[in-house]
Amino acid sequence: MSTDQTNILKELIDFSNKVNSKVFNHTRFLILTIISYIRDGVQFRVLKNLLNISDGKLQADLENLKEMGYIEKIKVDLDNKKVTIYMITDSGKNEIKKITSWIEIIKKMKDSKDV
Amino acid sequence: MYKDFMKILAALKYWDLPLNDPSYRSNFQSRKILQKLTYICKSLKIQMDYTFSLYIHGPYCTTLADDYYKYHNNVPKKSTTYEPENEEIEIYKKIKVYVFSHPLYNRNRVEFLEAIATIMYLKDINPGLLDDEIFENTKINKPYLSDRIIIIATNVVKQLLFKPEYLTDELKEELEMWDRAED
Numbered sequence: 001m002s003t004d005q006t007n008i009l010k011e012l013i014d015f016s017n018k019v020n021s022k023v024f025n026h027t028r029f030l031i032l033t034i035i036s037y038i039r040d041g042v043q044f045r046v047l048k049n050l051l052n053i054s055d056g057k058l059q060a061d062l063e064n065l066k067e068m069g070y071i072e073k074i075k076v077d078l079d080n081k082k083v084t085i086y087m088i089t090d091s092g093k094n095e096i097k098k099i100t101s102w103i104e105i106i107k108k109m110k111d112s113k114d115v
Numbered sequence: 116m117y118k119d120f121m122k123i124l125a126a127l128k129y130w131d132l133p134l135n136d137p138s139y140r141s142n143f144q145s146r147k148i149l150q151k152l153t154y155i156c157k158s159l160k161i162q163m164d165y166t167f168s169l170y171i172h173g174p175y176c177t178t179l180a181d182d183y184y185k186y187h188n189n190v191p192k193k194s195t196t197y198e199p200e201n202e203e204i205e206i207y208k209k210i211k212v213y214v215f216s217h218p219l220y221n222r223n224r225v226e227f228l229e230a231i232a233t234i235m236y237l238k239d240i241n242p243g244l245l246d247d248e249i250f251e252n253t254k255i256n257k258p259y260l261s262d263r264i265i266i267i268a269t270n271v272v273k274q275l276l277f278k279p280e281y282l283t284d285e286l287k288e289e290l291e292m293w294d295r296a297e298d
Contacts (some may be wrong), residue, residue, distance in 0.1 A: 076143040
C-alpha cells in the first residue's frame, strides 16, 4: 500500500467520526437533504407524498432529526388554518456539509484507485 | 435577478396584494404565494429569467427564493423600481379578473394558486395534454389537492390562456347560441 493510499484511508476513517451516524440512515438523510434544499419550509403531507413512506415512519424520523437539532418544527397560518412546516437549522446545514465532505473523500479514494 | 424580482413587485403593487416579509420563518404563506404568482406571470409570457421546476409544492424557483430573502424588505411595502409595460398590465388585469376575483381565492388561496401554477406548468411542458391527463398528472403530483380545486383551476387556466384571436366568428356564434339557451 502506497503512502497516498494510506493517507486517504486514514482521512476516510478519521472524517467518519465527525459524521453523526444517526443521520446516516437512508430516510433521515433524504429528509434532511430535501428540507435543506427547500429553504421555504416543507409540509408533512408533501414529504409523505414525495417519499412514499408511512405516517409513523416519517413522524419518527422527523422527531429524531428535530431532537438532534437539525430541523425545526414551526406552526404557520395557511389558508386560515394552522399547519406545521419543517425547516433546516444551522446545525442541520452543518451536518449535511460534513456528510458531503465525507462522501468527497470516498470519491477521492475511488478516483485514486481508478488511476 | 434584481430586475425580474422588481417586475414581480410591480405586479404585487398593481394588485395591491398584501404580503408579509418572506424572510420570517412563519410567513410560509407569503413565500408560497410569491412562487406561484411568479410562475403564473411567467407562463402568461411576462419575460423573466427565473427557471422553475415542478417541485414538491408546485412550480418552484430557487433563484426567486434567493431574491425574496435578499430583498425581503421590499415585499410588504411592494417597493419597486420597475415600470410595467402595457402588455404586462393586461396580464395583471387578466390575473385579477380570473384568479383574485374567483370565490375560491378567498377560501383556499394557496391551494388554488398551487393548482393553477401546477396545471400551467404541465401545459407548458406538454401542450398536447388533454383535460383528463392534466387532472391525472396533477393528482399524481399533488394528491392532497381536492378534485374540486383541480377541476376549477383547470377552467381558470383555460380562461387565462384564452387569446382574443381564438374567438372566431364561428365560435362567437356558438357562444351567443349558448347564451340565448341559458336565457
